[in-house]
Ligand SMILES: Cc1cc2nc3c(=O)[nH]c(=O)nc-3n(C[C@H](O)[C@H](O)[C@H](O)COP(=O)(O)OP(=O)(O)OC[C@H]3O[C@@H](n4cnc5c(N)ncnc54)[C@H](O)[C@@H]3O)c2cc1C
C-alpha cells in the first residue's frame with residue numbers, strides 16, 4: 521500500500537480483513553498532535569515546524585489556486601476537519617449512467633454503513649457545535665433551507681476547535697487511529713518516511729514497488745517490496761507522478777483535475793460568538809446540492825480569521841476588535857472546470873487549472889446566498905471575502921458582489937480537495953482505472969485515492985474516497 525490517507529487506509533483495512541498480508545509505505549512521518557491543555561498557537565507551531573505535515577502545490581490559473589494537503593501517517597485526513605458526507609445520490613447516479621454499473625444505491629449504502637459503523641461517523645453534538653454552528657443554523661432555518669449538523673468521524677469530540685493541527689483527544693478517528701491500528705492487529709506492517717519511487721510492472725502484471733527512506737532512522741536506505749497487489753494512494757497530486765515515473769502510459773494520467781473551488785463570507789453579529797471554540801465545520805446546508813453547491817460553516821481562530829476580515833491598517837484593526845462577534849462560512853462548488861498535473865524533469869508535479877466562466881457564475885451565486893444566510897441570521901455586517909475587501913450592511917447591497925467577479929485575477933482561490941487525476945471509467949479511451957479501481961491493462965495495480973473520482977462531487981470528499989477504496993479492496997468485510 522503506497523500512502524496511508526483516507527484511500528490508502530480504507531483499502532489496506534479491506535485487504536487485511538480478507539486475510540491478506542498488508543505492508544503500508546508512507547512518505548510522511550507519524551503524525552504529531554496538539555497536547556491536551558497546550559496553548560493552541562504554540563502547539564500549532566510545534567506540530568508544523570517539527571513534523572512538517574502540510575504541503576502546498578500552486579495551481580497555475582487565474583486566479584492562482586494554492587492546493588493544501590498533508591503528508592503524514594493518516595494523510596490529509598489526520599489534519600482535516602473530520603466532516604463526512606456520503607457520496608450524493610445524484611452523483612452516483614451520474615457515474616452509473618456513464619457505465620460504472622457496479623455502484624447501485626444498495627451497494628453504496630452497504631459500503632457507507634460499514635464505514636459509518638467502524639469509524640464511527642455521527643452528527644456533531646449540540647455541546648460540541650459552538651456558537652458559529654448555532655448561528656449558521658439560525659440563518660439556514662430562517663430561509664427555510666435544508667441542512668443539519670455535520671456528520672463526522674469524531675465520537676467523543678469536545679469541540680476544542682483544533683482538528684487541523686491534530687486532535688488533542690484522539691477523538692477524530694483519522695486512518696492512523698482507525699484503519700491502520702486494525703491492519704496492524706491483523707498482522708500488517710507500517711513503514712513511515714518511506715518514499716515509493718516506482719511501481720514495478722512485468723508483462724501486464726504488477727510485481728511490487730521500489731523506493732528510498734527519506735526521513736527517520738532509515739534515511740537514505742533503499743527498499744524493494746515484492747507483492748502481487750499494489751494499492752497506490754499518494755493523493756491526486758502525487759499519484760500521477762508515481763505512475764509516470766514508473767513508465768506507465770495512458771492519456772488520462774494527470775488530467776481532469778477537479779479542485780472544488782470555494783467562496784467564503786465572514787459576518788459580525790451583536791452577540792459574542794468566540795468562533796475559535798466548537799467544531800470548525802459543524803453545520804451545513806445542501807439546499808443547492810442539486811446545482812453542485814454546498815454551504816458549510818467554517819469558523820477559524822484569529823490568526824487565520826484575520827485574513828478574512830477586510831480593511832487595511834486602522835480599519836482592519838477596528839474590524840479585528842470585533843473578532844469576538846465574528847464567524848465565517850464557505851460554499852464549495854462542484855467544478856466542471858478541469859486542470860492537469862504534469863511531471864517536470866526531476867519528478868516534481870506542475871499543476872495547472874482552467875477555471876471556466878460557468879463555475880465563476882456558480883461561485884457568484886453561492887457567495888450571494890452565503891451572505892443572505894448571515895443576514896437572515898441577524899448579522900450586522902457581512903464580508904464577502906475578496907482581495908479588494910467589501911463590507912455589506914444589508915441584504916439590499918448584495919448586488920455589489922457582482923463586481924467582485926468582474927476581474928477574476930483579484931478573486932481569492934484555495935483548494936483542500938484535489939481530485940480526479942486518474943479517473944475511473946469504462947475503458948482506457950476515457951479513463952485510467954476501471955470500475956474496480958484497477959489500472960486498465962495492468963493486473964493487480966489499484967489506484968485508491970481521490971484521483972479516481974470520475975467527477976467532482978461538491979461535498980467534502982473523504983468518505984467518498986474511503987467508500988471507493990473499500991469497494992476496490994474487494995473487501996473481506998462481507999459487503
Ligand atoms: C486542512 C484540510 C481540511 C480538510 N477537511 C476535510 C473534511 O473535513 N472532510 C473531508 O471530507 N475532506 C476534508 N479535506 C480533504 C480530505 O482530507 C482529502 O480529500 C482526503 O483525505 C484525501 O485522501 P487521499 O487518500 O486521496 O490522499 P491523502 O490523504 O493526501 O494521502 C496521500 C498520502 O500518500 C503519501 N504519499 C505521497 N507520495 C508518496 C510516496 N511517493 N510514497 C509513499 N507515500 C506517499 C502522502 O504523504 C499522504 O500521506 C481536508 C483537507 C485539508 C488539507
Ligand code: SF4
Pocket residue numbers: 602674676677678679680681682683684686687688689690691692798799800
Ligand atoms: S474539535 Fe473535536 S475532533 Fe476536533 S480537535 Fe477538538 S476534540 Fe478533536
